[in-house]
Amino acid sequence: MYRxxxxxxxxxxxxxxxxxxxxxxxxxxxxxxEECDFQFVCSKCRNLSTCSLPEATKFKKINSLK
Numbered sequence: 001m002y003r004x005x006x007x008x009x010x011x012x013x014x015x016x017x018x019x020x021x022x023x024x025x026x027x028x029x030x031x032x033x034e035e036c037d038f039q040f041v042c043s044k045c046r047n048l049s050t051c052s053l054p055e056a057t058k059f060k061k062i063n064s065l066k
Contacts, residue, residue, distance in 0.1 A: 004047065034053055038045045042059035 034051070036053055036055070037047075040055050042048055042051075042056050043048075045056075048056055048060070
């Protein structure tokens, strides 16, 4: 009976550790690895609404003033 309890506790602990590690990875991942596929021609880009590159934010700010 002790072996079964030990194995059960080890499985629970490994699941908990795995969930903790995956949560940490998802929370602290670096989301600034975005690249421009259109060579910074923002006026014709279809990803402009979701783009967070500095050039795109400048372009959006300038065009919102017009």
